[in-house]
Amino acid sequence: MRGIKLQFSDKAPKLDLTTSVVDSDSTTQNVMVSLGTDKGSDRLFPARGTDLLKSFLQMGYVGDVEAQHIANFAALDSLFFYRSTNDDITLPPLQKIYLVVNPVTLNLIDVAATLIYGPILSTVTASL
Amino acid sequence: MATDFVNTYFPASVTSDQMSDTRTRLAVWVKDHYPDLDYRPGSVFGDLFLSPASELIAFLEAGADNLLSDLDLGNVANGIISNCDFITEFLKNFGVTQEYLDGRVSGMIRLIFDQDGAYELDRGLKFIINATDAFYPRLFNEGNLNILPVGQVATPQSNEYVLSQTSSTRYFVDVPVYGFASSDTLDGATFALNASIDSLVSATAIGDFSKTFSESTLPELAKKARNAMFSSSSTTRAGLASAIRQEFPDVTAVSVVTPGDFEMIRSYENGFGVSTPAVDVFVKTNLYGSRAKQVFKINYDPNSRKFWGKLPFAHTPLNVYNVQTTNTSVVGISNKLYTASPKAEFPKLTSAYSTNADYYIVFVMPKNVDGTDAVTISQNSDGTYFQYFEIEYYCDFGLSTISKYLSSSEFKPVGVSIQTRAYIPVMFDQYFVNYKRDKGVIFDTDNSREEIYEYMRTCAYPDIYSDGAVVDSVFYNGGKALQSISSLAFISPSPAQYLITSATVFSLFDIENGAQEIPKYAVSNSSQFIPSQRDDSTVNNQLYSIGVRNTGYIVESASITFKEVV
Numbered sequence: 001m002r003g004i005k006l007q008f009s010d011k012a013p014k015l016d017l018t019t020s021v022v023d024s025d026s027t028t029q030n031v032m033v034s035l036g037t038d039k040g041s042d043r044l045f046p047a048r049g050t051d052l053l054k055s056f057l058q059m060g061y062v063g064d065v066e067a068q069h070i071a072n073f074a075a076l077d078s079l080f081f082y083r084s085t086n087d088d089i090t091l092p093p094l095q096k097i098y099l100v101v102n103p104v105t106l107n108l109i110d111v112a113a114t115l116i117y118g119p120i121l122s123t124v125t126a127s128l
Numbered sequence: 129m130a131t132d133f134v135n136t137y138f139p140a141s142v143t144s145d146q147m148s149d150t151r152t153r154l155a156v157w158v159k160d161h162y163p164d165l166d167y168r169p170g171s172v173f174g175d176l177f178l179s180p181a182s183e184l185i186a187f188l189e190a191g192a193d194n195l196l197s198d199l200d201l202g203n204v205a206n207g208i209i210s211n212c213d214f215i216t217e218f219l220k221n222f223g224v225t226q227e228y229l230d231g232r233v234s235g236m237i238r239l240i241f242d243q244d245g246a247y248e249l250d251r252g253l254k255f256i257i258n259a260t261d262a263f264y265p266r267l268f269n270e271g272n273l274n275i276l277p278v279g280q281v282a283t284p285q286s287n288e289y290v291l292s293q294t295s296s297t298r299y300f301v302d303v304p305v306y307g308f309a310s311s312d313t314l315d316g317a318t319f320a321l322n323a324s325i326d327s328l329v330s331a332t333a334i335g336d337f338s339k340t341f342s343e344s345t346l347p348e349l350a351k352k353a354r355n356a357m358f359s360s361s362s363t364t365r366a367g368l369a370s371a372i373r374q375e376f377p378d379v380t381a382v383s384v385v386t387p388g389d390f391e392m393i394r395s396y397e398n399g400f401g402v403s404t405p406a407v408d409v410f411v412k413t414n415l416y417g418s419r420a421k422q423v424f425k426i427n428y429d430p431n432s433r434k435f436w437g438k439l440p441f442a443h444t445p446l447n448v449y450n451v452q453t454t455n456t457s458v459v460g461i462s463n464k465l466y467t468a469s470p471k472a473e474f475p476k477l478t479s480a481y482s483t484n485a486d487y488y489i490v491f492v493m494p495k496n497v498d499g500t501d502a503v504t505i506s507q508n509s510d511g512t513y514f515q516y517f518e519i520e521y522y523c524d525f526g527l528s529t530i531s532k533y534l535s536s537s538e539f540k541p542v543g544v545s546i547q548t549r550a551y552i553p554v555m556f557d558q559y560f561v562n563y564k565r566d567k568g569v570i571f572d573t574d575n576s577r578e579e580i581y582e583y584m585r586t587c588a589y590p591d592i593y594s595d596g597a598v599v600d601s602v603f604y605n606g607g608k609a610l611q612s613i614s615s616l617a618f619i620s621p622s623p624a625q626y627l628i629t630s631a632t633v634f635s636l637f638d639i640e641n642g643a644q645e646i647p648k649y650a651v652s653n654s655s656q657f658i659p660s661q662r663d664d665s666t667v668n669n670q671l672y673s674i675g676v677r678n679t680g681y682i683v684e685s686a687s688i689t690f691k692e693v694v
Contacts, residue, residue, distance in 0.1 A: 003166035003173060015172065030170030037170075043144050044151050044179050045169050085169050087155075 001026045001088055008032060008126030011108060023091055027082070028115050028122040031097065034078045035111065036128045048081050050074035053128060056101065056109050071099040075113075092117035136211050137191035142183070150189065151182035204350035215346050233309040234266065234377065235337030236525055237319060239275075241299045243327040244291060247275040251287070254322040255305060255331055263307030263319070266529065268536035275301050278425075279440060285537045292442035293423040295454060296516045302334055302442060304529040313337035334525055335415045338378035371539075372411060376530055381412040381551065381588035383677045393664055393673040394478045394545065405544040408478075409534060410551050410678045412588050413526030417446070417553070417682040421520045423454055426489065428505045428513035429636050435503075435515065436636045439465075439487045443523035444531075445623045446481065446553050446682060450520040451491070458502045461517070463491035466639050467624035467646075473545050476671040477646070480622035482549040483531045487624060488639050489519075521623075522682055524550050551588050551680025554651050554659070558616040559584070559688045561598065563607040571606035573690045579605075581685040589677045593657045611693045613654035619679070620648045621661070621672030644668055657681070 003026045005019040013033070021029050037049035052074040056067070075097040082094055098114040108127055115122040158167045158178065167174045194210040197203045204215055237255055241247070251272050255263040265273045267287045274288045278299060282288035291299040319331040369382040385391045385408040394406040426437040439445075452459040466488040469479040479485040494502040505513045531548035533539060540546060561580065565571050579601040587593050595613060602610045626643040633639055649661055662673040 001166040001168075002164045003171045006172065021166075026166045026171065027168075030166070030168055030174075033170035033175070042169070042179070044148050044182060046144060048169055081169075087159075088168075 001091060003029065005029070006033070008124070008128075011127055013126070024094075024115075024117045024120055024122055027086070027091060027094060027117075028113070028124055031078050031082055031094070031115060032111070032113060032124060032126050034081055035074055035099070035113070036126075039077070045081070045085070047084065050077045052101070052111075053109070056103055057107060067101050067103070071101045071111075075099040092120055131214075133191060137194040138187050139190045139194070142186045142190055146190070147183050147186045150186040151179060154178060154182055154185065201350040205347050207347045209346060212346060215350070219346075219349055233263075233313065233337045234304070234306040235263070235313060236302050236334040236529065237263070237305050237331050238300050238302050238334050239331050240294065240329045241291065241301075241327040242297060242329050244277050244299050245327070246277055247325065247327075249273040249275065249325065250323065255307070255319040256322060257313060257317055257319050258309070258311055261307065261309040261311070261313070263305040263309075266304040266306045268533045268538065270537075273303065285535060285540070290440065290442075292440065293425070293516075294421070295423050296425075298329070298423075300442070302525065302528070304532075309337065335418070338414065368407070368409065372409070372530065372534075375533065376411075376413065376526065378414045378526055379411055379530070380414060380416070380586045381410075381591065381680075383410040383551070383589040384408075385410065385677050389675075389677060390660070390662065391673045391675045391677045393662070393671050394474065394547075407541070407544055407546045408678070409530075409546065409548050410589075410680075411524075411527060411530050411548060412551050412586075412680055413524055413530075415525040416550065416680065417522055417585060418525055419449060419520055420523045420525070421518055423516050423518050424489075425514050426517050427636075428493075428515060430513060432636060433493045434490055434636060435493065435517070436490045436639060437488065437514075438633070439489050439519065441487060441521065441523070442528075443525055444481060444483055444485075444527050444550055445487065446522040446524065446550055447555050447623050448519060448521045451489070452518050452520075453503055454516045454518050458494045461491055461494055463489050464626060465489055465624040466626045466628050466643060467622050468628040468630075468633060474547060476669070477621045477627060478671050479547070480549070480624075480672065481552055482547050483528060484547060485622070486633075488628065488633065490636065490639060522553070522555075549678070552619060552621070552674050552678050553680045553682040554617050554619045554657060556584075556615055556617040556651075556681070556683035556687055559683050560614045560691055561602065561688065562611045562614065562691045562693050563602050564609045564611055564693050565606065566608050569606050569608070571602075571690070571692075573605070576601045576605040576607070576690070577685060577688045580688055581683065584681045584683045588680045592676055593654070593679075593681070595654050598654075615651055615653065617651040617683075618648045619651055619659050619661075619674060620646060621663070621670065621674060622646050627670055644670065646670065649674075 002020050002022045005016040005021045006013045006029055007016050034048055035050055035052055038054055039049035039051055040046060042048045055070045079097050094115060094117055096116040100112040102110040104110055110127055112125045155167050158165060165173055167178050197208055198210050198215055209215060249272060251265055251267050253265060267273060269285055269287050271287050276288055276290045278291045278293060280290055282290050289301045289303060291301050294300050313333055315333055315335050317333040321331060365384040365386055368384045372382050373379055387406060392408060420443050422442055424439055426435045428435050448465055451461040451463050468486045469476055469484060470486055471484055474484045496502045503515055505515050507513055527550050534546055534548050580598055583597045598613060599610045625646055627646055628639055629642040629644060630638040649659060658676050658679060659674050663670045
């Protein structure tokens, strides 16, 4: 599977038309997009998205334990959604997602995600 | 300009399920054509192209469904329409145009003359009403409209109509007409003519005229177009019924009886097992059960002191209601009606309730209470005696027109014996509705009576009688329950009481000698409203068959009585 790369390093994701992502990297990128998507905002996929941004940016920061709690739920939502929509059996199966969220400002959070595809480990950081 | 597909056919919205389903199908297509491309949710291609495209295509698919729905006249007939302009144009392919249908009207005009005789009327003769509305004779054969003197017989497959009498000095003929009208033409309306006709006294409408297509909405037009497309020919049972309904909008029921049906008795199988091709078409128009009055000149035999004679009915009789002198000095004259079928093609009672049967009446001289003759007789120039009598009878004014149409040279199927008949009527003297009612609840008997009357009037195969309609009427007008329907009624294979067995009829003796009594079957409750009677036995062999396909009902509104059961 091949897709266009998204740069998550800035305040908002940007298209990088010169670079492509393949296979598990492409999956990781898709998962990151789902993490940043508000739950219920996609009419075609009502189960898509998480409450991550809503929880942090609208409700405010509530402490490290609570932040990890929210991140864990977001990781689970994304994992389940991925499994329900992925139909490419040639790709290594996504088994787990670990998420660490660091609020930077009231409008920005940093997300460090680790995705485990069997022996493959994919790590990515993004500002959402 | 191209059709505005978006604003014409796109629905207001599509559901998430529809869009999701479309995306799934598109994804399969993408995967098939570009197996390396990541189209999953979250991918750039998936989110920025495939999902929006799925929504657009979901709308396109729904729009295409709407377009296809407009092409399906079944949907249009049910009022599901996306593009009225398109459908209006589309229906023109079937010869159905709104402008044409809006004004096309058919009906019957009674021409009254003050002289008996032969008249030839141009087929372009125009009957004018409301200054601008014009009607023309509805002739099914070539040539002009020929009116023959009283007592003559019209030639088959011709435009000949025979005069009848309304009094000793007035002669009438009922002529079917068609035309284009801007307003309703009601029973009794008077027409002017565009030509002068000798001895013509008046031209008036018989019954309300029917618009060929009474509704002009697109769904109604679509229904008519569907009927036309279904089949409009005399080659199949359904096609024949469809053709009649198209041509005669005032027809409320058509039943085509063919060999193999219980009701068909004219056909039989030959030695090779092949049925003779015969078709009986039972029709019922809006005017079924109407009463007609006609005056007949009837012979008097001084030896037997009996009046007797042939009755050339202007319309096929369904039942004789009353016989009286023209001055009403004697009414309700007790009589015997005889029938004969002069055509070998329609033997015995197979011609009953059609234009192919002949009728004769016999009754004894009515007496005053003091024993003197109640009727004064007149003498012909040849020394024989006669008197005029007025006979009122039930009929269907529309039957003769349809009969002429089906037997016309243009329509008549080749090699098939076709006959038009009225539905055999169950004649009701009384129709009892026995119902229950809760205390304090008002039961609207007037409304229920009208509903039941209308139901019985129009009820006929293929919409056969059901107690359900009466149950509904009773319930929705305040009754608690219908307990039963009973009746004083009968059905008979012929409106006559006797079948003449003589080969020819020239005298009273020919009528009475050997005549067979025709049975009357009592109908005493609703379980008998669909009778089943047949006689092709070797004993009487009167050749009749009454069944579900040819039974109709004649009940007067005033004869419907409600009886509350406690």
